[in-house]
Amino acid sequence: MSRYDVVLAATADGGQVGDPVVNIAIFGAFVLVTLVIVFRASRNNKTAADYYAAGRSFTGPQNGTAIAGDYLSAASFLGICGAIAIYGYDGFLYSIGFLVAWLVALLLVAELLRNTGRFTMADVLSFRLRQRPVRLAAAISTLAVVFFYLLAQMAGAGGLVALLLGIDGVAGQGLVIAVVGALMILYVLVGGMKGTTWVQIIKAILLIAGAGIMTIWVLARYGFDLSALLQGAIDAGGEEGSKLIEPGKQYGASALTQLNFLSLALALVLGTAGLPHVLMRFYTVPSAKEARRSVVWAIWLIGIFYLFTLVLGYGAGAIVGPETIMASPGKANSAAPLLAYELGGVFLLGIISAVAFATILAVVAGLTITAAASFAHDIYASVIKKGQVAPDGEVRVARITVLVIGGLAIVGGIFANGQNVAFLVALAFAVAASANLPTIIYSLFWKRFNTAGALWSMYGGLISCVLLIAFSPVVSGKVDPTTGASLSMIRDTSIDFAIFPLENPGIISIPLAFLLGIVGTLLSKEQPHPEKFAEMEVRSLTGAGAEKASVH
Template identity: 70%
Template sequence: MHALASAAAEKVGSPALNIAIFAIFVAITLAIVIKVSAGKKTAGQMYTAGGAFSGKQNGIAIAGDYLSAASFLGIAGAIALQGYDGFLYSIGFLVAWLVALLLVAELMRNTGRFTMADVLSYRLKQRPVRMAAASSALVVSFFYLLAQMAGAGALVSLLLGVDGSAAQNLVIAVVGIVMVAYVMIGGMKGTTWVQMIKAVLLIAAVAIMTVWVLGKYGFSLSHLFDAAVQKNPKVGEKLLAPGVKYGVNNTTKIDFVSLAMALVFGTAGLPHVLQRFYTVPNSKQARKSVEWAIWLIGGFYLLTLVIGFGAGALVGAAKIGAAPGKANAAAPLLAYELGGSPLLGIVSGIAFATILAVVAGLTITTSATFAHDLYNQVFKRGTATQAQEVKVARIAAVVGGAIAILGGMLAKDQNVAFLVALAFAVAASANLPTILFSLFWKRFNTRGAVWSIYGGLLSAIVLIIFSPVVSGKVDAKTGANLAMLPKSIDFHLFPLDNPGLVSIPIGFALAIIGTLTSREHDAAKHAEMEVRSLTGHGVAEAIEH
């Protein structure tokens, strides 16, 4: 193992320097979290920081929350290895924000609640809808956490210069423990500050790397693309055109449509993104925060094109594929190629802060969902004190972190952008139909909501379980196993990697069928919610409550 570690270390510079810079980032962010999060936390402070952030601050934090390991590590690797097809992730993730801005941001904030389940259950029967919405939120957050933990394992393994399954599993476990500690200490306020700082650092680092890469090729994109093509002879000119991954056959073409649906419709149903709308004081600031987020996120995704092709040109597909974490190591390897160990340490430290910030947001969402929606509203029927709720939220954060660690160990070799796409598919299938119908359809009722959430959720999960992602996916050329389970296990029945094409229509259809087959209809409650969602009337009382 020592020899293996040394060999890997030679590829990525000095592990001691890498870890020193990495430790400095952790220490600084931890100090910030402790400073801004002092004092006793109420449930509102724990989940939404009391709505104390401005639209600009929250927009930067949303960018920090949304620009995850998938955005930096996964997309850079996908572009480096698959070219044009990899960049489609960037396009999908960005376009998705228009759906969030136009359809849900302002209306969700105007309900003045803590979680997605608060909105969905406002005009419907509390217990069944809360249980369904909470179940969906927990599953979506789990899939999203898988991606972040996989990215963390790849990144820190590269920093330490270690390889091998056992070593990476240990790294994922340690990283998971550190991340849960941040959430326990900081709550939403500390997490928001970490997300703001991380967003600024990440965008600045990527901008510097972009200029650096372009400078090596005379600030000519065409020269950069040519160099990437030459460094990847197996793919060649196909790198610059659609089809490397999603044009191989009819199945992959259909899979791309499925992926596009998941990416575009998934963002508006992500629980940890929706919860960020409640950290601002009113709907105007919620809308402003999304506008800031779109500009920051859009600029970042344009830069990933240069980072990805830069990694393909300067590092090469072969070296990326051989590194710990494979495609997820493309951006850190590019940093090492540009600036040696110091830049690698800085970029990796920022990337780790990226993972930390996203996981912190996800962990708060899962703990809030369990403590507020399930423990207090369902099990205790709203009688639990805030102190009890916060205590349960902390316990849920620890349990959720442990589950994420185990899942990350299974998914550590998957591209993190791809794993996030699965979370988007589940969110679009289970959450988006219910959110839209709750806000816009007068006839919508409890049966429609429950059928839609459970039906969309179960269909997406079942299709994922029986997809090539979990078992039976083998590289046709090299014979390498590309699935989560070993090559000897193959029970895949569904041909597509992403279930969105099937599961999203199922979610919408079940919402309509369930609603039309039930006589339940509370016109007064719908009218009350409509007034609140459009005007914000009653928000102050809801937050105080």
């Protein structure tokens, strides 16, 4: 009996993978080390710049590593490995899509945003437009993206950690979500951006190193011959094994599935360039030069990691087998842990489990600091107080916001636990692509763009995206043709109000948001301010005056 057969037998009886004692010990060591670092980093958090942007004290390589940590979520590690193991070529399209998305974000908007803004994305969007309405709209879209992204991460944390620690039942998994949420709140509350950045750096190093070790281990089994590895995956795949190296296994069944993939790809590629928690990382470096160095480091680290996922995905398919993976409690998400257990037993499984846990914890911390900065800086300081607020007062409101956001995420994660939360991630990316990106692009590059165009684009993109998701198969009406079970968020198969056939609205809501930005601008009688656009253009391209960017 192989190791993974032992694992599956254990999960059938007790609900855990591997040894919970080992997993808890490794988790505990990670939490202890990072808490010490966070408390040390927090000693210099005195101003808003310290709390939101870590005093702009990180170097390019440090920030580039942290960006990789922010970008490589649990979906990148667990989800893509599982998708490649089950669907082969079509699963690897996720890796390609995420990497291309990162290049679009960095080369199109990242450095320009860093040079123009101060703490948040709304600093840029409101630079040459009317402050209060634009900041409010930008903050609302930011909070929407962060909340749905956060909800999915929390629910995923509950399922993953409960599985690895052998915790069963709704109450037990709810407790796990509460513990993850409490740790997240503590990291952000105490450490601010500086503490969160160090957690991201540690997590990125652990994740890439762990994936690298497993990649070398898998290749060594096949004499470092990639062709032999692919043949092993084909042999383990049975009758449909040959489809693993051909396009179409997941998205080639019909014209609708192909359109689904096109819509999802559009949302992922363009949505990444509008994800506020990723863009906010560029405010932690002292200069445009360091921002560019961040870009280089992040591209290399992220690109190398996604190459690892190709070997790990096909390795899991070849060594563990797709049937075994899909029979496990976590289904496709169990591919990487099961591969780790087969390669190195309980200890390697514990390490990989801790890496997955660190990944979730670091991402939710990054999301939370973004939400806190957006509310405190954009809504409280700029809209409610009209810029008349002391920096320490703004930071105090940010910390209160962390408690509120953390509490909401815990409650939402508990309610969403066990349900289909894929639509939450899709909604986060689709909202970012629909509500944020068009306004960012127009603000940076279109001289005629005005406040009305920004509001039409942001609110129109947000509302259309949410409505299309609500009336899509991811919420109701999607049924497994084999088992008859619901694959939607609403598990009752008798409830079906899906009138929009696609599972992601990107192909509709993104072009609509761009169009609304144009229509709103042209219909408005508001006169453009060429001098403000010229100032913004100089600042975005040179970084001149970025340190003095403020509410005006």
